Amino acid sequence: MAFAGVCAASLAAWLAPLGWPFELFSHFRLQLAVAAALLVPALLTVSSPRAALLCGALAALLFAPGAKRLLADEPAPACAGEALVVATANVEFTNHDTRRLLDWLAANPADVVVLQEVTPEWAAALSKLAQYPHARIVPRKDPYGIALLSRWPLDSVRPVDLADDGIPSLEAVVRVHGQPIHMLALHTRWPITPGLARARDRALQRAAVLSREQTIPSLAVGDLNLSPDSPVFAQLLQDSGLRDVLAGQGWHPTWMAAFWPLGLRIDHQFASPMLCIEHAQVGPDIGSDHRPVIATYRLPLGGNSRS
Numbered sequence: 001m002a003f004a005g006v007c008a009a010s011l012a013a014w015l016a017p018l019g020w021p022f023e024l025f026s027h028f029r030l031q032l033a034v035a036a037a038l039l040v041p042a043l044l045t046v047s048s049p050r051a052a053l054l055c056g057a058l059a060a061l062l063f064a065p066g067a068k069r070l071l072a073d074e075p076a077p078a079c080a081g082e083a084l085v086v087a088t089a090n091v092e093f094t095n096h097d098t099r100r101l102l103d104w105l106a107a108n109p110a111d112v113v114v115l116q117e118v119t120p121e122w123a124a125a126l127s128k129l130a131q132y133p134h135a136r137i138v139p140r141k142d143p144y145g146i147a148l149l150s151r152w153p154l155d156s157v158r159p160v161d162l163a164d165d166g167i168p169s170l171e172a173v174v175r176v177h178g179q180p181i182h183m184l185a186l187h188t189r190w191p192i193t194p195g196l197a198r199a200r201d202r203a204l205q206r207a208a209v210l211s212r213e214q215t216i217p218s219l220a221v222g223d224l225n226l227s228p229d230s231p232v233f234a235q236l237l238q239d240s241g242l243r244d245v246l247a248g249q250g251w252h253p254t255w256m257a258a259f260w261p262l263g264l265r266i267d268h269q270f271a272s273p274m275l276c277i278e279h280a281q282v283g284p285d286i287g288s289d290h291r292p293v294i295a296t297y298r299l300p301l302g303g304n305s306r307s
Helices: 002-014 022-026 029-045 049-071 098-107 120-126 194-212 231-240
Strands: 083-090 112-116 134-138 146-150 154-160 169-176 179-187 218-223 267-271 276-282 293-298
Touching: 002 022, 002 029, 002 049, 022 231, 029 049, 083 179, 083 218, 083 267, 098 120, 112 179, 112 218, 120 134, 120 146, 134 154, 134 169, 146 154, 146 169, 146 179, 169 194, 179 194, 194 218, 194 231, 231 267, 267 293
Parallel strands: 083 112, 179 218
Antiparallel strands: 083 293, 112 146, 134 146, 154 169, 169 179, 218 267, 276 293
16 A cells, blocks of 8 residues: 555656646655655565565656755855845744744844744734844735845835735845845745645746846745745746755755655745855754745845846
8 A cells, every 4th residue: 555655646746747736746756755765675575576676766766856956065156245144934923932033043143034924923023123124024914924124225125916816925126235136035825726826836937037037136035835846946947047045955844844754845045146155054943834044145246237
């Protein structure tokens, strides 16, 4: 039964380009690869060498597509521009422990912070952060409140409805040492139904267009409810021209990180080629079901627009 279940789920993952519901299985390629590998000795003990061989091949095929992304170890480039530290976290709207996130931010000071699932309670706590004099907070009582906090001035900050479904994202220009940086803070729908999956994909498609149109350095940051194993993820990078700041750093889930069978990296930072990615990492437990992502960038020297 376990062998049949792994085979069926793996087939569904390979059919992910067909869309929902197959795309849901693609997020768990690594877990399916581990399950298939663990089944090999179990099948050998019950004298099923053919099934064991098939499971071993299945594990390799499941792991192979993401191996380069997981294992690549490229050195951080040396850039001479000003540093910009950006942090993002989904605080979980049912989480009332604001202190753990605030303590983490105090220990890991960021220039710009993007938060999702911001409730009125969280908005009240965030409004007391004196280190972020420039902020736009859109609190909600559901999981789709959002906040953008900045040490640097925010120009043209505005809510945008990327999927035309009433869920706010924030678009702004952050001026860092006078250098304009386009910032898109977003939280997409959880794609557990066909309609929600379409809404998530509409938001991502429009985010890609907004990022591609920029003539200044651009960042797209937030909880996308999308893992790197999904074909939608690859399409987003292709359409936007942005780069995944955690590419090549191994498996670091940001959601359900303490329970690996469900752990996924769905909280992201994407940067345009005009920004140098110096360092990026997934943060610790902050009391939410998500973990934060923090990255250090270097700004370009000698001009800020494409020629």
